[in-house]
Amino acid sequence: MRTTIYFKDLRDQRRGFIGWSIGVILTVGIMGAFWPFMKDMPDIAAFVDAYPEAMRKLFQIEAMTSGAGFFNVELFSLMLPIIFLVFGISRGARLVAGEEEVGTLEVLASVSVPRYRILLDKALALVTTVSGLGLVTFLATWMTSALFGMGVPTGEALMASAVMAFLGIEFGLIALAVGAFSGHRGLALGTASALATASYLLYVAGVFIEELETWRIVSPFQQALAGGPLGGGWRAVFVWMPFVGVLAAFASGWRFDRRDLSS
Amino acid sequence: MATATVERSPLDDVALTATISTEGLTKHYGKNLALEALDLQVPAGSVFGYLGPNGAGKTTTIRLLMGLLRPTAGSARVLGLDSVSQRQAVQRRVGYLPGDFVGYKNLTGAEYLRFLLDLRRHDDQNVMLALADRLDLPLDRHIGDLSHGNRQKVGLIQAFMHEPELLILDEPTSGLDPLVQQEFLALVREAKDAARTVFLSSHILAEVEAVADTVAILRRGRLVLTERLETLKQRATHRIEIEFSQPVTTETVIAAPGIRDVLMDGRTALITVEGSAAGLFRLLGPMGIERVRTHEADLEDIFLSHYQES
Numbered sequence: 264m265r266t267t268i269y270f271k272d273l274r275d276q277r278r279g280f281i282g283w284s285i286g287v288i289l290t291v292g293i294m295g296a297f298w299p300f301m302k303d304m305p306d307i308a309a310f311v312d313a314y315p316e317a318m319r320k321l322f323q324i325e326a327m328t329s330g331a332g333f334f335n336v337e338l339f340s341l342m343l344p345i346i347f348l349v350f351g352i353s354r355g356a357r358l359v360a361g362e363e364e365v366g367t368l369e370v371l372a373s374v375s376v377p378r379y380r381i382l383l384d385k386a387l388a389l390v391t392t393v394s395g396l397g398l399v400t401f402l403a404t405w406m407t408s409a410l411f412g413m414g415v416p417t418g419e420a421l422m423a424s425a426v427m428a429f430l431g432i433e434f435g436l437i438a439l440a441v442g443a444f445s446g447h448r449g450l451a452l453g454t455a456s457a458l459a460t461a462s463y464l465l466y467v468a469g470v471f472i473e474e475l476e477t478w479r480i481v482s483p484f485q486q487a488l489a490g491g492p493l494g495g496g497w498r499a500v501f502v503w504m505p506f507v508g509v510l511a512a513f514a515s516g517w518r519f520d521r522r523d524l525s526s
Numbered sequence: 527m528a529t530a531t532v533e534r535s536p537l538d539d540v541a542l543t544a545t546i547s548t549e550g551l552t553k554h555y556g557k558n559l560a561l562e563a564l565d566l567q568v569p570a571g572s573v574f575g576y577l578g579p580n581g582a583g584k585t586t587t588i589r590l591l592m593g594l595l596r597p598t599a600g601s602a603r604v605l606g607l608d609s610v611s612q613r614q615a616v617q618r619r620v621g622y623l624p625g626d627f628v629g630y631k632n633l634t635g636a637e638y639l640r641f642l643l644d645l646r647r648h649d650d651q652n653v654m655l656a657l658a659d660r661l662d663l664p665l666d667r668h669i670g671d672l673s674h675g676n677r678q679k680v681g682l683i684q685a686f687m688h689e690p691e692l693l694i695l696d697e698p699t700s701g702l703d704p705l706v707q708q709e710f711l712a713l714v715r716e717a718k719d720a721a722r723t724v725f726l727s728s729h730i731l732a733e734v735e736a737v738a739d740t741v742a743i744l745r746r747g748r749l750v751l752t753e754r755l756e757t758l759k760q761r762a763t764h765r766i767e768i769e770f771s772q773p774v775t776t777e778t779v780i781a782a783p784g785i786r787d788v789l790m791d792g793r794t795a796l797i798t799v800e801g802s803a804a805g806l807f808r809l810l811g812p813m814g815i816e817r818v819r820t821h822e823a824d825l826e827d828i829f830l831s832h833y834q835e836s
Contacts, residue, residue, distance in 0.1 A: 265644035373620075374646050376645050
């Protein structure tokens with residue numbers, strides 16, 4: 264069977280993927296190990312009350328009294344989104360712009376493979392890898408829940424992990440798109456990171472500032488985290504995350520096909 | 527009725543059978559001019575030396591031909607195809623070595639070359655393996671662990687391995703040791719013998735001189751000369767050392783046609799002659815020539831003068 268750019272890129276990422284997977288498993292596992300102590304805390308209600316109201320609202324801290332709620336607060340509201348964003352954005356920026364800066368794209372783009380095909384293969388490799396990390400997150404959540412008696416429903420664990428992957432895919436594809444558009448890895452990293460930060464700020468600010476409340480829905484964090492993600496169930500708004508990423512990659516393909524490659 | 531005969535140079539016919547043909551090919555980067563109105567014809571089946579100092583626009587021309595850059599104005603046809611609208615078709619039939627070749631460091635030479643063959647949908651690995659053997663490249667080592675010279679060999683092999691009709695090589699001998707350079711020149715000659723065209727850029731005259739039929743000189747983005755190497759050699763100066771059996775005066779030697787310079791040392795004359803030396807020997811033959819030593823035609827002077835001319 265012939266090797267394709269897709270399979271080569273997957274192969275390139277296997278070591279990094281294993282490292283990130285171990286990181287996710289440890290993070291979820293260690294956090295789960297705290298649950299038995301949390302659960303048995305006699306004055307957990309007082310502990311929760313000690314948080315400012317805004318924090319309680321943002322992180323749904325009241326829900327910490329259940330295993331799913333605990334994971335929502337400690338993992339799925341901030342830590343795992345950050346892990347998926349860093350994973351997706353760093354890979355997305357490297358796949359085209361990184362290759363262009365290092366110089367390997369010069370040959371790749373001159374062996375009669377259409378440029379849209381290069382971009383498509385790389386986008387698919389990114390989506391596959393981030394989805395793979397999502398699967399690892401699901402397995403780690405599911406096993407940790409079983410191990411420490413957290414009672415997280417399997418379907419919810421799967422849905423929440425998929426939502427984390429959607430976040431990584433969206434911003435990873437945005438980084439890939441900016442890289443393919445511009446040829447600059449730094450710009451790709453910076454733009455995707457800035458957009459992620461702005462999205463998070465909008466999501467947070469929308470809790471406190473009434474005027475921003477209606478705009479919150481455009482934030483991928485709102486789309487991903489409102490109502491959960493653990494326990495929130497399937498919501499149609501999730502589709503926006505991969506859709507916006509694919510749209511960005513598609514739009515950049517037009518320019519990537521026509522622009523000068525830097526040497 | 528009078529008829530006028532227009533003398534045609536061999537280069538006039540080239541346009542009809544050109545493998546590469548550019549018309550007013552221009553590339554600007556913002557206000558920087560990289561290439562200005564290049565009209566170039568590369569004859570099919572030839573070895574074309576593309577010379578010029580660093581920064582003259584050689585790499586820009588090559589990247590325009592490969593469709594990696596888009597011209598600001600003008601156009602390029604490669605194997606009869608437009609380099610912009612038919613980029614893939616051009617690339618399918620061309621072997622390209624970039625001026626600054628970089629392979630994937632995490633792949634072995636074999637993995638990288640097989641990957642590129644796969645992308646080209648070319649299943650025959652025999653040429654690749656034979657080339658690696660010939661250039662003495664360890665295919666099982668990671669590209670990141672190879673020396674600069676060995677990495678360049680990987681670059682050369684990927685350009686040659688699918689036996690393309692046209693080879694476009696940007697500074698191909700960079701980093702190669704002299705033995706491998708010789709092997710490379712042999713590869714170029716073999717490509718020519720197989721009726722393939724080789725477009726070779728370099729800032730080193732000697733390597734181009736050894737294989738090229740035609741040379742072009744580029745300076746500051748402009749073409750300053752395109753000439754068959756033979757013609758150029760005829761115009762070039764030769765240095766001839768003649769030892770006479772009897773004393774000869776400088777005036778006698780200088781009377782011969784094409785003499786540029788004469789240096790007498792006893793009965794030995796060091797003569798610089800332009801073009802053919804036949805007239806020189808006809809004149810000096812009767813003076814009793816004992817020994818003659820000739821030096822290679824000095825093209826370097828011609829090239830340097832074009833490099834530096836304003």
